[in-house]
Amino acid sequence: MKKTLSLLFVVGILLAASGLAQVQKPGDLKFTDLKYDPPDPKTFRSVLANGLRAYIMEDRALPSVSVSAIVNFGDLYVPAGKEGLASLMSGTMIRGGTKTKEGTAIEERIDFLGGSLGFNVGERTATLTLSVLSRDLDEGLAMFFDVLMNPEFREAPFNLAKARAIEQLRQANDAPSQVLNREYEKVLYGSHPLTAMTTKKSLEGVMPADLKAVHAQYFNPKNIILTAAGDFSKAELTAKINKIIAGWKGKDVKLPAFSKTFPAFAPGVYFIQKAINQGYISLGHLGLEDTNPDYAAVQVMNFILGGGSFTSRITTKVRSDEGLSYNQGSRFTYRWGFPGTFAGYVQTKSSTVGYAISLIEAEFNRIRKDPVSDAEMETAVNYFIDSFSSQFEMPQAVMAAFANLEIQGKPMDYYKTYRDKIKAVTKAKVQEVAQKYIQPDKMAIMIVGDFEPCNKGGDKWAGPLDKLGKMHRVNLIDPLTGAEIK
């Protein structure tokens, strides 16, 4: 009975659909014009006491406040032999207490207020963040600056953080994606502070005095940019902060310099054994910096190649046409002061590893050889232009974006000029940057997977994998012992 009803229901739908000759097709829709100007960093910038720079935005929509301190200090600045210092600092900046307060007391209080106080050390910036309801702003600011200016890295919480960090090293080689990302960078950058690895030995060598020394060296008003957004008056907030930091003397900070040349690696296949039922794959080489004049063209090119999800070539071919994978594409990563990485990536069942790689390589070659189509250009350019305003929805994120431009010494009109740079990209330029930044004969093809079935291949692409390039077998390091895992 129900089935019959359903059948009629379907017929009904079909009739309705075919009867809807007047149905508007998306192409018939007419949209009104929409103009959007991004906020201007200058409007929000100020310099507080002792040279502390700040980006501050009043936003009264909700009774809450966010404050961040972005410090020009990161994992990269950690001396050799002390790898893991950054993660211990992340774990004990707050929990290690201040000169006058136990870390647990700070944590208890911020939790009780329903706020949050967090600290994290990234590659080249460390960030302390506070979020509180505006009624708790004074107390929140006091805790925030106490932690920022006076961390004590007390012995007991420090030792516990160290023991936990060592314990967690056991997981370093568990997740295939994590192994792939780490080892891919090791091949591309070679031996460099960017790829330094934390081990039990290096963690054991880090002492509270090391954290204090790093803090004394880098955590200084002239080396920090503050951001704040939320429910406050800018003048009042500025006065409050200036009062708290009055005694915090600014000094010029000497930042370390890094080599920007990386040894060439041998092109070919890099295989890492793991007993799993897929191969996790990255293929490529180093990329470029986002300050490069070619950046906008590379963005557009990569969108078409494999960065624009379903509207990109790699996804269409590898996922949609062939059903080989769920997650695939190409990406350029960017990092401050160094070229980032370029990679085509895919995870596919062992028997189709070689086939998927061959399809991605074919797309690399195609975008180098032939100009992209007008339709592809239109979609890519429109996407970047029409989605542009989405970056400015969250005031705190906008302030952080401006602070990051300044700390990295990038042009402050980056956002203002962004859409014009995208509009200026031509099909010829797309092909030019494809040829320049994709070098199929200089790639590392890294695979984390089960060697036998991956190497055997399948119907559409039979192995062995060294058909793709010289085979290098990579052994992982056990970070607990420092020894190779055979």
Add this chain to the structure above:
Amino acid sequence: MKRFLTLSLAVLVLAAFVAAGEITLNVKEHTLGNGMKILMIPKPGVPRVVCHIYYNVGSINERPGITGSAHIHEHLMFKGTRIMGVTDVEKDAAVDRQIDEVMDQIYREKYWKTNGDPAKIAALQKKADELITAEKQYIIKDDLWGLYMKNGGTGLNASTGQENTGYYVTLPSNKVELQMLLEADRMQNAVFREFYSEKDVIMEERRLSENSPGYFFNEQVDAAFFAASPYHWDVIGWMDDLKKVTKTDLIEFHKKYYVPNNAVAIYVGDIDPAKIIEMAEKYFGRIPKGPDVEPIRTMEPPQYSEKRMYGEGPAPTSLQIRFHIPAAGNPDAAPLSVLAGILGAGGGGGPRGGGGGGTGRLNKILVQEKQLAVNASASSRSQWYVGVFQFSASPRLDKGVKPEDLEKEIWAEIDKVKKDGVTPDEIQKIKNRSEAGFIRSLASTSGMAGSVGRAELHRGWRSILEDNEAIKKVTNEDIKRVAAKYFVKDNSLTAIYTRKTGR
């Protein structure tokens, strides 16, 4: 600030202002004649609008044999309609039908018979491959996705959960009509092209989960804990079902659940509600109402005896203790949620715990004071139909601690709560965190769309506020009562996992 909405035309607009402290969650509602709900939250600022549509269907609406269907269906919703993704709809349909016929023969040979003929399967597969190639000339690849992208769509995605399915895009505020047109079109005219290659994609998606350390064990723990209710299987479904499920199964699924009376559309951002309603009437309003959808039938029966599971594999050694708890909306849900916060909150974890942070009791005692665990947390998930309270911890292997040692410690903490309850400060802390968390959640337009839209499907969007109010009323007596009631061995499953490194 505009506080009241002018009621325009004859459309019924319920403007609801509900106070949570000083803060209001201001949701405007409109119900179409076919039962579809339209929710709107105006939020001036950047000229963009979060456009989400939620369906009251998820993996709990499946049954053995078609597990994974809700999710497969969500993928297929991107494969076109009669106007999208196709150049010649009739010619395409003719080839597509032939593909289905050949694949039906393959499935019968492969899956119905115990000894199917490999040669026959290979011959049929060759024929299917030829037809699939022939169909490509009529297919416009990922047409809907491309159109959204070209119009500046961000946050473009869809997701399937155990209880509901959502389709997401955020558009410039002048382009909301595009979403209405495309979503109304695929609700009634979806055509499941490229069905077989998409199943392959989903099998790869399942393999990705399988390769995430500890996945297989957790899938089994879920299956053992939820023995009868359809929370028994994961959203991705069992591999056998992914292989064998047919297009006919999916078409039936679509007809049953993708009806306007089973859907909620929500718009958050720079909108004029009167205009949204006008467009919704035009695009969604003309879709015929479907049959009423019955909620799931099978809840969890009482367990009557303790369950224990042991497993090993390539993930950290760990302990889980789970207890059955009631569904969301039950009066015990709030005290359980507060208790989870007290035991497990802090250091970035929400009020429901799970962060393993500094100030939860478990972290303070097991990680910091006794130094027996690397992490220790508690969480309370009441879910729509059946709930679970979970303790999780990983032992300090360097000190020779075993999961069983942590099990004893956690039970000691449970017994303390049963006997003495918790302190007034601990309760107040969770209440404060709940209030602040709610206020912060209002800052994210897409977050708001998600929680309000999903809540509307089940207990109504006001349940978000009711749950907040319920948290404010929790007392120490409530906490002692729920601890005594639910934290008993016969209601528990204990799972112990041991790391074992393979090749």
